[in-house]
Amino acid sequence: MRGLSPMAQLSEWLSPTKNCLLFSTLQESTFGAVLDMVTDRVSTAALLVLLTHFYKSHYGLFLGLLALDISSHWLQMYSTFLSSKASHKDMGDSKSTLLRLYYQHRFFMGYCAIGAEVAYILLYMLAAEGNIGSPYEVTCRSIGNGTVYGILLAIALPGCAIKQLVNLVQMKTAADVCVNYDYARHNSKAQ
C-alpha cells in the first residue's frame, strides 16, 4: 500500500467487478475511484438506516454497525494518507496478523464484504415480508425453516461477522499509524 499512487491505493478497496472494468477499459481515474468509495459508504449507511427502521427494537445494533463502518473506513483512509507521506522505515509494519491474512486473500475479502451487504439486504427482505422479531430471531427462524433466504444468510453471516471484526482491528492499527506518524516526525526533528 505504501509508496503507491492514490489510484493503486484506492483500488485496494474497490469491488472486484469494478476493478476489472476499470483496468480493462483503461479508464481509471482518481475521481472514479473516489466516487466508488463514497457511493459504497453512503449506500451501506442508507441500508443500515433502513434496518434501524425495520428492526426498531434493535436500532442500537444497526446504528452501531453504521458507526463502525464510518469510523473504520475513515480511519483507514486517513492512515493510508499518512503512510504515503512518511517513509517506510518510519511507519513500520503496523498491520496485525489478521489483517495481513485478510489482505492476502482477495477472494476472501470479497466474500466478507459481499457477505455483509447480502446479510443486510436479506434482513431487510425478511422484515419487509412481515417477519417480526429481533434480527436474531428472524435469522434463526429463516435458517431453521431452510428457506432460500435462510440458506443465503447462513452463508453470508460469517463473512459479515468477520468483516466487522476486521473493521475493528483496522481501526486500532490505523490509530497506531496516526500515533507513530507523530513520533516519527518528532524523532526526525530531534536529529
Add this chain to the structure above:
Amino acid sequence: MEDSTIEDSPKQRNWPIYLYIPNIIGYARIIANVAAFGVAFTNKKLFAILYFASFVCDELDGRFARMFNQKSTFGAVLDMVTDRVSTAALLVLLTHFYKSHYGLFLGLLALDISSHWLQMFSTHLSSKASHKDMGDSKSTLLRLYYQHRYFMGYCAIGAEIAYILLYMLAADGNIGSPYEVARHAVAERTVYGIVLVIALPGCAIKQLVNLVQMKTAADVCVRYDTHRYSSKSQ
C-alpha cells in the same frame, strides 16, 4: 475542536499519545454520545443533557490540546470521526421522528458523508501536488466561507442545533413534517422557535457549502489525474 494542521512534539515521552488529556476528553465525548443515543427514544431530557455534554467535550479538547501542548494527529482524527458519527446518528434519529420525511434526513446524511469524504481526499491530493498544479480551485463562496472562521462556526453549530431542536420538538409530541413543526415553533415564538430561526439559516448555508465543496473536491481529483498525465507526456 482541534486544529488538525500542527501536532506538538510528544515531549512528554512517558505520556503516551492515547492518554493525552484532550484524547481522554475525546473518549469521554464518545461515551456521552453512545449513552445519549442509547436513551434517545426513551428519555429526551437525558439525551439533551448527554449530547450537550459531548458538545462541551468537543469544545474542551481543542482548548486542552493547546493548553497542555498535547496536539496530536490521532486526536485530530478522533475529533473528525466523532463529528461524522454523531451527526450521522442524529440524522438517523430524525429519520425516525419524522418518518414521513425520512428522505430529507437520509439525504442530509448522504450529503454529510459524501462532502466530508471528498474534501478529505482532495486535501490529501492537494498536499501531494504542488500549489501551481492544483490551481486555486476554490469557489468565491468557499473563499468567503473559509475567511470567516466565526461564520463557519455559526453554520456548523447552526446545523447541529437545528437537528437537536427538531428532535426535541418531535420528542415533545409535535407532529407533522419538519417544515410544519419548525414553522409552528417559530410562529409560536417558543424558545425552541426563536433558536431555530437563528440556527436554520446557518444550517442551510452549511448544506450549500457542502454541495459546493463536493464539486470543487471532485475537480481537484480530476485535475490531479490530468496533471499527472500531462507531466508524464512532457
